[in-house]
Amino acid sequence: MTTEDAPKSRMARDVELLWGLESPPRRRGPKPRLSREVVVRAALDVADAEGIEAVSMQRVSKELGYTTMSLYRHVDSKEDLLVLMIDTAMEGDPPGPRADGDWRAGLEEWCHSVLELYRHRPWVVRLSFSGPPGGPNGLRWMESGLRELVGSGLDVGEAVQMLLLLSSALRESVRLETDMADAARTTGNTPVEVERDYSRSLRRVVTEEEFPTIALMLHEQVLEPRPTAQATEGTGEPTHELDFGIRRVLDGIESYVRTSGTIGGA
Structure with a gap:
């Protein structure tokens, strides 16, 4: 088996997926209403509204009003969908070079x-x-x-x-x-109340003999708001x-x- 014939690693395949290097040639005619970008955007909407646990090919297809099999013409698997979602979620401009070079x-x-x-x-x-x-x-x-x-x-x-x-x-x-x-x-509860309750509970079991550094942490109220x-x-x-x-x-x-x-x- 040559290097070209060897199975691609997941990372290499992800690069090809994310840059569209394996996308089929565009057919002539009207632009289809359903596309990979539309599928990914719909999946983002589901994740933003309901959490990543709610994302599935079936759920996204329902959101779009298509059959689940229709989605597989644009995204091969849920794993690929998640890879595409991660990169799309990172859209936006990162900080550019500073003029002062700091x-x-x-x-x-x-x-x-x-x-x-x-x-x-x-x-x-x-x-x-x-x-x-x-x-x-x-x-x-x-x-x-x-x-x-x-x-x-x-x-x-x-x-x-x-x-x-x-x-x-x-x-x-x-x-x-x-x-x-x-x-x-x-x-x-609020996160502040959770931390306070945690600190109070620790005080009931932590001793200076067994947990001297944690006891110091509690004494200095590090976990207290x-x-x-x-x-x-x-x-x-x-x-x-x-x-x-x-x-x-x-x-x-x-x-x-x-x-x-x-x-x-x-």
């Missing part, structure tokens, strides 16, 4: 833009990714983040590793944030907590570049 400010802006994107469509963070971005939208966001990291003085391989770390942290933070909010709603006016870096709303972590990662990059003598680390 890579730290640029990367913080990139992180906040990614958070905004995920919070706008939190169902995205519940999906499994088969690999790095492969579609036009995902690659534009990847390019934007890598540009700032390379601007710090990291080589491109190091920049890829750091982008993976930041992307994973942002995605997992929003997933946890969303899960906690959903759990709070099911009990009729604090007034916004009194919030400091690393405390308060989820965004502030993420800002603290993001800035410490950027501190680490800056220190690494400076000590390794990489050009651009000044």
Whole structure:
């Protein structure tokens, strides 16, 4: 079996799917009312309104008023539909190059833009990714983040590793944030009340002898809500907590570049 004949990996197939490299040639005649883009947009509407769990080929076909088999002429499977949905959900303009060349400010802006994107469509963070971005939208966001990291003085391989770390942290933070909010709603509580109840429950079982660091955390009321006016870096709303972590990662990059003598680390 030659390389050309070998089965394609999922990531390679996703690239072909997302860029339309395997699309059949367009037939002559009137443009059909049903298309891949129409199917994906309808699936996005279902996910936005009802959650990703509600998305199925049957549900989307019902939304469009077509038979389920009609959808399969444009999208081969639900798996392909989800891949197309993820990239379409990332439409929008990522931050462009900064005029002042401040890579730290640029990367913080990139992180906040990614958070905004995920919070706008939190169902995205519940999906499994088969690999790095492969579609036009995902690659534009990847390019934007890598540009700032390379601007710090990291080589491109190091920049890829750091982008993976930041992307994973942002995605997992929003997933946890969303899960906690959903759990709070099911009990009729607010996320603040959930955290307060959790802290109070821990105080009943945590001892300084067995869990000294957790006991310190409870003593300093780390989990207790604090007034916004009194919030400091690393405390308060989820965004502030993420800002603290993001800035410490950027501190680490800056220190690494400076000590390794990489050009651009000044």
